[in-house]
Amino acid sequence: MQNRHKKLANILLPAALMTAVLLLWEWYVRHFGVPLYILPKPSQIFETLVLERTVLFSNSLVTVGETLLGLLIAVVAGMLLAVVMDALPMFKTAIYPLLVVSQTVPVIVLAPIFIIYLGFGLAPKVLTVMLMCFFPIVVSFADGMEQIDPNQINLIRSLGAGRLQEYLLVKVPGAASALFSGLKVAATYSISGAVVGEWLSSDKGLGYYMLRAKNGYMLDRVFACVLVVILLSLAMNGLVRLARLVLLPHERGGRRQAPEEV
């Protein structure tokens, strides 16, 4: 009972606050007569969202496709790198600072280089997504493996496990929970990654749509597109939660570890 109340509150309270913010925004724009080209009214944004739904939908498909592909590659590559880092501490020491540093290079500088080597197609957008998602995945998974109780590893060794089995039976499943935390962050921002990629060079997708709407002073469309980006980001987050439930059955119904996860 109490639990269900809590779940309801988890949805209702943010929704109520969101509604309050939107109403305030609507009032502000109406009351001060803020013109469309500066800030559109929420009501106008929703109207546009409905009007433009087919265009937004078809562009969303493109963006979601890029996102999923980029995320998939980031997960596979990130997990592999994390395992190599865990197995070779020297390598980890060497590469960790470079990973951090790589995160501070503005995407805008890298974009032309991506295009030069990957062309204008799908690849550079997928790479942008990958770059954004790679870091949280590697870090969370590597840290998760590092924080595994060494006694668990000793135990499995005492049962006669080799290096490979140590990873398959203890380190990877033991760090899965940490990996999902990183993945949730990565997935939430992955759509934005694809949009930035499209913004920089594209002929379709939400980023392209947004750029065009902006150049045409159609801020209602820009914001409607932002709304779609937000919804898709939340959906990606939900997807990861779902995957967690399916892949980690033992965590189901357990106490929440960090009560307010992203």
Next chain:
Amino acid sequence: MQNRHKKLANILLPAALMTAVLLLWEWYVRHFGVPLYILPKPSQIFETLVLERTVLFSNSLVTVGETLLGLLIAVVAGMLLAVVMDALPMFKTAIYPLLVVSQTVPVIVLAPIFIIYLGFGLAPKVLTVMLMCFFPIVVSFADGMEQIDPNQINLIRSLGAGRLQEYLLVKVPGAASALFSGLKVAATYSISGAVVGEWLSSDKGLGYYMLRAKNGYMLDRVFACVLVVILLSLAMNGLVRLARLVLLPHERGGRRQAPEEV
């Protein structure tokens, strides 16, 4: 002894890997005759860095100023919000999803709105930095307070502490370590935040310099500037580590908690 060796390795190994990457890059550009407008040679970048040092230095001062101001505001506002969230769980439930969602809105959409409401001066850049740093600070501090052993709070209550003293004596110092973790992430990306802000509208600073260099197809300058951004980001990271050492004396010389922190 062993500890000192480890510290040395922490510096030498990444440096060695970095050098290897740079050498490979240099070789690649020379061997395939890659033109400057596609990818400059590392040697050329360093040369440019030296030649442009005064210009880069004066622009750096501007960027660092914006960064520090933005970071300071983010820390103060972020800590306050986290405390309010901790004190009012309903409010926390309501606002947390909005905080996450706000992170997925592309900065580029917000830029004109910032300028309209804040002008061309320092304010919009400081706000960009703040927006980037705010989230990790709030989340890490709020989570840190949430994860404090409730027994510690019970103890201080049993000693007669009120709500305010509970925060001053237990929650804030108890979550300080978590706060610094978030702060380290925030500080590392803060310089990039200022650069993006300058990129969007400015007449000075590293972002402005980079934009001009890029529009002039002077990729050696762009990369020299990126190098400065990276170095400043690392310096900001170091600054937070230093602040931690000074402000949390009890953590000094202690075991490292998460062995490979950012």
Next chain:
Amino acid sequence: MKLQTEDLAFSFEGRRIIDRLSFAVAEGEFVSILGPSGCGKSTLLNMLAGILPPESGRILVDGQEISSFSSHFAYMPQQDLLFPWKTILDNVCLYGRLHGTERALRLRAKESLPVFGLAGYGNSYPKELSGGMRQRAAFLRTALCEADVMLLDEPFGALDVITRGEMQDWLLGMRARLGRTTLLVTHDIEEAIYLSDRILILSGSPAHFQKEVRIEDRERNREWLFAQRARYKEIYYFLKGESDAH
């Protein structure tokens, strides 16, 4: 009676943990509460310390009803709970910090450090101390409260046999010095026998007191303790019977 409860009751999430709990402790008496894990011992102490509000029933100190936090109780929790960011001296003077008497308390604390085996450790941080020393510091923090009833929740639970034995010896020696009414919660039958005037056995679900063992001997030491086998057996089998019954 120094401390008295009348029909205390408490529930967590709709489940009644403690029911119709009435007992009394005389001035200066040392009472132990023994009971199986999860029976509600900590919950009881938390109600006395004003951390949890009783669902029903009353708590009286010196015949006066109290509610929420009262300065009558000094509470020592299950772990040492020293704040890692404060030095030992700052930790033990927390009560003074909270009640505006820090300066006076620091003087008293400095005098007490050697008595508690902490001479020279006032400016150390908790992590620099051994488990036994931390426990003694937590004890000093409790002793420095201006309260007339000490509530100790398994103070030695985290220590190994020998250190635990030493701390028990030490506490036995301190009893006379402190002369305070004390309520000790413990798992350890031997510890309860060693230290108390009276042992109350809490069990059942919802829990209430099922048995009481009085120990009149005044002269105590390990030798005496080793001779208390009959008592030990009695309590052991009682508890075992209780736990088998559930």
Next chain:
Amino acid sequence: MKLQTEDLAFSFEGRRIIDRLSFAVAEGEFVSILGPSGCGKSTLLNMLAGILPPESGRILVDGQEISSFSSHFAYMPQQDLLFPWKTILDNVCLYGRLHGTERALRLRAKESLPVFGLAGYGNSYPKELSGGMRQRAAFLRTALCEADVMLLDEPFGALDVITRGEMQDWLLGMRARLGRTTLLVTHDIEEAIYLSDRILILSGSPAHFQKEVRIEDRERNREWLFAQRARYKEIYYFLKGESDAH
């Protein structure tokens, strides 16, 4: 002799923990190792289990020297260390999983579940079990190893008095059934007396065996245990003397 060590030594970070450690255990014997916290008991078991390499000295099983992991030992660590992401059945069959005999082992495990008080819990996850049940599952995992020496590192350290007593009773009952050579590390003097044929006291720094107590009685139960006061005192004072000396 089933198991023998010759002049074992081990250091952590340049500090010698264990030195000149020689002892022998006969086939089917149950030997306990008692010693103060941090003296190196776990380190010794880890060397036997092949987790840590000895710095010098030899380990012989049935007169043959062994090095690194050997299938002679079944190791049960201080915590239960069940993997939370595996069901109880998968957890207890780990040995089979690692040695290609999973199918056969599952059959045996299913038969053994009721004996270990785990009937019907094969498909549960560890978090759904009580502490005692988890400990028994960890025990079953150890028992299912095809090994002739069991190494138990404080198997009941995390349990409360009563559950601990029950587990001890249970292990005593199992001894005959398993009939295996066993090395038990424990803090608890009573536990060592209750279960062992021989108690070795490890202490000093670097640690080596300081004392040996033989217990010949075959018929044992709690009553018998409560009568062992003299032994208890002897060991307690010896350990205390040792710990005071440092």
Next chain:
Amino acid sequence: QDKQTPGGEEGDLREVTVILDYIVNTNHTGLYVARELGYYEEAGLKVNIVEPADGTTLTLIAAGKGDFGVGYQEDLTYALTSRDPLPLKAIATVIQHNTSGFSTHVSKDIRSVADFAGKTYAGWGSPAEEAIIRACMEQAGADFSTLTMVTSDGSGYNALEDRVDIIWTFEAWDNVAAELDGVPLNYMELRQLDPRLDYYTPILFTRNDLIEQDPELVRDFMRATAKGYEYAIENPEASAEILHQYAGTYSLEMLTKSQELLSPKYSEDSDAWGLMKAEVWDNYTGFMLEHGLIDRAVPAADCYTNEFLP
């Protein structure tokens, strides 16, 4: 800094803010000359010149964050026909004719719009771009659907050799830079392809309420600005040197070359610098309407005025 309040320490100078369309280039020479040679001061003005965030100039002027902006006819038409029109008006054209066009690398052998079929075009993602290219290609009988349109990565003419085939360039800027760089380009001037495409780019514009409330200020500003451009027309080399102080990242050689090309074009075929014709506005508005870029026409009179030109 956007206040036009008179006074301050510098006597009675009124402060005005100009927001450029892009980073400083030879389109802006007249503004810098007027500032550097004191023409603005003579007119009682203190002029700040600001470089904008990407594509925000019109919005910022409309919002009152600046007084005068540099923009393009097409953008202004969009702004005036959007759902909530921006209150802006053009007050001068910087160049009389459209000096932009399509550039391709000589090695690609793309000689006319008809050759665009199956090629890749890199632009900045404006809807008008697509319409213009579609119109040009259809006129030339080429299949527009075979053209790949992407937004540019910002590497300009450098991309032409391998990654893309066609880009939109400004003759006096990109083509000069390419020539100095030794990149041989084929150039197709837009106005040769369709006379309706000879629209004004760039233009100077201001806010309607500034015109109404302080026409004198606009007039003063335009007088000094026109004088600056007249000077640039007369003295390409000297004005390039002035510009170089503000655009130091470009070589003086490049600026001089660009200026020499552009100076004669500022008021080519016109009596005076800055004058606009209704016909040019109507032509291009018609083109945009025809191609569905805007959903209603806007009369030329609402778009521009020549009244503030000296």
